[in-house]
Amino acid sequence: MDTRTLASDLSLAVVRLTRHLRGRRTDSQVSLTQLSALASLSADGPMTPGALAAKERVQPPSMTRVIASLAELGLVVRTPHPTDGRQIIVSLSDPGQALVTDETSAREKWMNDRLAALDDSQIAVLRESVEIISSMVSDSE
Amino acid sequence: MDTRTLASDLSLAVVRLTRHLRGRRTDSQVSLTQLSALASLSADGPMTPGALAAKERVQPPSMTRVIASLAELGLVVRTPHPTDGRQIIVSLSDPGQALVTDETSAREKWMNDRLAALDDSQIAVLRESVEIISSMVSDSE
DNA sequence: TATTGTTATACTCTATAACTATA
DNA sequence: TATAGTTATAGAGTATAACAATA
Numbered sequence: 544m545d546t547r548t549l550a551s552d553l554s555l556a557v558v559r560l561t562r563h564l565r566g567r568r569t570d571s572q573v574s575l576t577q578l579s580a581l582a583s584l585s586a587d588g589p590m591t592p593g594a595l596a597a598k599e600r601v602q603p604p605s606m607t608r609v610i611a612s613l614a615e616l617g618l619v620v621r622t623p624h625p626t627d628g629r630q631i632i633v634s635l636s637d638p639g640q641a642l643v644t645d646e647t648s649a650r651e652k653w654m655n656d657r658l659a660a661l662d663d664s665q666i667a668v669l670r671e672s673v674e675i676i677s678s679m680v681s682d683s684e
Numbered sequence: 685m686d687t688r689t690l691a692s693d694l695s696l697a698v699v700r701l702t703r704h705l706r707g708r709r710t711d712s713q714v715s716l717t718q719l720s721a722l723a724s725l726s727a728d729g730p731m732t733p734g735a736l737a738a739k740e741r742v743q744p745p746s747m748t749r750v751i752a753s754l755a756e757l758g759l760v761v762r763t764p765h766p767t768d769g770r771q772i773i774v775s776l777s778d779p780g781q782a783l784v785t786d787e788t789s790a791r792e793k794w795m796n797d798r799l800a801a802l803d804d805s806q807i808a809v810l811r812e813s814v815e816i817i818s819s820m821v822s823d824s825e
Numbered sequence: 826t827a828t829t830g831t832t833a834t835a836c837t838c839t840a841t842a843a844c845t846a847t848a
Numbered sequence: 849t850a851t852a853g854t855t856a857t858a859g860a861g862t863a864t865a866a867c868a869a870t871a
Contacts, residue, residue: 550795654691672813
């Protein structure tokens with residue numbers, strides 16, 4: 544199967560979709576970047592800033608800023624590492640966990656409206672594509 | 685079929701993929717935003733800045749900047765509209781067209797490497813998902 | 826000396842508001 | 849008065865380089 548234009552087509556489709564998603568969150572308390580970090584903490588539990596940066600595939604200084612903004616909102620808490628004084632453990636606060644649950648189940652209105660217009664086979668395709676994309680991104684360097 | 689978590693899962697997958705794609709283009713002459721605009725011009729031919737902004741789903745001032753940067757690189761040219769003095773026609777230059785062709789066919793190395801690791805059915809799923817995502821984004825406001 | 830995290834700084838992308846020129 | 853585009857300005861997201869603290 545020819546994958547030559549798929550890389551380009553997929554790139555353009557996701558960059559445009561991301562543009563929409565970021566722009567349509569003005570009603571939400573947190574940005575897509577912040578939500579993504581919260582979702583990682585919810586999925587994998589408390590971890591260090593370095594681990595979270597690796598998981599989200601951003602550089603450590605970028606994650607420092609995201610964590611600082613989330614801590615200011617009271618959505619995450621930072622506690623010292625029990626044995627290594629250099630490290631810090633970041634974990635979801637109760638409001639942070641509640642927000643993740645809330646966003647996951649109900650808030651993505653714009654996209655849910657569009658998903659509702661799709662038929663079952665299209666939904667199935669997207670669900671599979673999420674798996675595939677996730678595996679592509681989480682592949683080793 | 686349950687679409688409750690799909691909206692959230694798809695959001696997080698595409699935002700992370702976009703992060704990768706943007707970060708991995710440091711070797712390229714143009715950013716993903718610039719390439720997306722060039723691809724639209726290549727697909728649909730010359731158009732006004734307003735039309736291009738609508739197609740890319742960004743606000744006109746954002747597109748003004750993208751066009752200015754592409755013009756500075758010599759990848760697009762701006763010509764006056766033949767009958768309406770307010771409008772401008774943006775079109776690909778020869779180098780601009782060559783760049784689109786080049787990027788589309790060969791440059792997306794990181795993603796092509798990952799696509800090459802997928803089997804035919806996974807490729808087919810992604811190809812369909814591109815169609816679905818594109819239709820979601822190009823839906824009316 | 827190596828590792829973890831942060832601070833300092835800068836660039837890209839995108840937006841809203843205000844302005845200019847033309848219809 | 850309405851439309852097309854631009855300029856001015858601001859904020860989010862991300863990066864690299866340099867620094868501080870700890871191992």
